Amino acid sequence: MIDSAALLRQIQQELDSFCSEVRANFAEISEDLMVIPEYVSALLQGGKRFRGQFAFLAWAGAVDRTKLTTQQLETAASGMVKICAALEMFHAAALVHDDLLDRSDTRRGEPAMHKRFEAVHESQSWAGSPERFGQAGSVLVGDMMLAWAGEMFAAALDDCPDPQARRAARLEFNRMQTEVMAGQFLDVAEENAGPTRAKHEAVGRANRVMLYKTAKYSVEAPLLIGAAYAGAAESLLHSLSTFAVPLGLAFQLRDDILGVFGASEKTGKPVGDDLREGKRTVLVALTRESLPASVAQLFDDLLAERDLSEAQIAHLQQTISESGALHKTQLMIEQLGEQSLETLAQLELEASALAALEQLAKLVIDREN
Numbered sequence: 001m002i003d004s005a006a007l008l009r010q011i012q013q014e015l016d017s018f019c020s021e022v023r024a025n026f027a028e029i030s031e032d033l034m035v036i037p038e039y040v041s042a043l044l045q046g047g048k049r050f051r052g053q054f055a056f057l058a059w060a061g062a063v064d065r066t067k068l069t070t071q072q073l074e075t076a077a078s079g080m081v082k083i084c085a086a087l088e089m090f091h092a093a094a095l096v097h098d099d100l101l102d103r104s105d106t107r108r109g110e111p112a113m114h115k116r117f118e119a120v121h122e123s124q125s126w127a128g129s130p131e132r133f134g135q136a137g138s139v140l141v142g143d144m145m146l147a148w149a150g151e152m153f154a155a156a157l158d159d160c161p162d163p164q165a166r167r168a169a170r171l172e173f174n175r176m177q178t179e180v181m182a183g184q185f186l187d188v189a190e191e192n193a194g195p196t197r198a199k200h201e202a203v204g205r206a207n208r209v210m211l212y213k214t215a216k217y218s219v220e221a222p223l224l225i226g227a228a229y230a231g232a233a234e235s236l237l238h239s240l241s242t243f244a245v246p247l248g249l250a251f252q253l254r255d256d257i258l259g260v261f262g263a264s265e266k267t268g269k270p271v272g273d274d275l276r277e278g279k280r281t282v283l284v285a286l287t288r289e290s291l292p293a294s295v296a297q298l299f300d301d302l303l304a305e306r307d308l309s310e311a312q313i314a315h316l317q318q319t320i321s322e323s324g325a326l327h328k329t330q331l332m333i334e335q336l337g338e339q340s341l342e343t344l345a346q347l348e349l350e351a352s353a354l355a356a357l358e359q360l361a362k363l364v365i366d367r368e369n
Helices: 004-027 031-043 050-062 070-102 113-124 130-157 163-196 199-229 234-261 282-290 293-304 310-322 325-344 351-366
Strands: none
Touching (some): 050 199, 070 130, 070 163, 113 130, 163 293, 199 234, 234 282, 234 310, 234 325, 234 351, 282 293, 282 310, 325 351
16 A cells, blocks of 8 residues: 655655755755745645646556566655655646735635735835735746746656656646646636626636636646656546546535634634635525525625625625535535546556545545545
């Protein structure tokens, strides 16, 4: 059986080592830069590491051990851990930008990156706006992290013994980067344009955002990258996509519920944070779809607020629950989860990797944070 705890430790070691190198390089440039590796390192501690785990398990399940020497297999496994670390760096970069775009002040119970830089400005009594400095700092650090993810990924490809597999893995990584940024833009567009567009189309638009912003990049892309690195055939890549997409959708739908109803001590975010950010999720779209026009307008007006009171949050939660949208979303998660697990059972993967993927998929579906 694949030791997931050992894998998580190895991924963390890769991230810590990279941050140490950045720290050493920045120390030679300017003391002002030293907060960057400190904050990035803090953000990279812990987390669920779903993306890294999916990537490694896909590689472990697809790699043909009969075609590699023991040394080649060990080197490829080491490279795969580096790829896992690169995916986690990319994910963390996306979180930095996402928190800024959503004006979310916390991440895992700690200040978001832009709030950390605001605090630096305030503590030093610098000229200008702390808020503006925080925004600029988080954009630049997020960009750095995207570049570092690409750097880590490129270095990992050197450990792959198959040139064709290296190209295939690079193609999947490139596709992931483009799709998640496209999904992020669609999310921002929907937050602004959603109230002006046809209500009956809202669920379809929210599904498209969910697919590209989260579902594909959280589950499908890591699986395809890992399998491509192993030299998997197109047929297996297609089957992995069939397993991954419904699971990724279930993952995001669970996230939508947690963003509205989740306990802050588990999510690391204030209760109802998605409502404060005005997110146009499937949960919200299903609610609006069921409301009379006058009530839907009030619902939209509250979502447009960015300083909701606890009473307003409770009112929105009650509206979502009583509309039946919460129940519908929970049913969708169950159906998508079942569809995904049925597909997984048919995949031709190494037995221990397949068992670990099943366990990880169930964790994704039933998670509480």
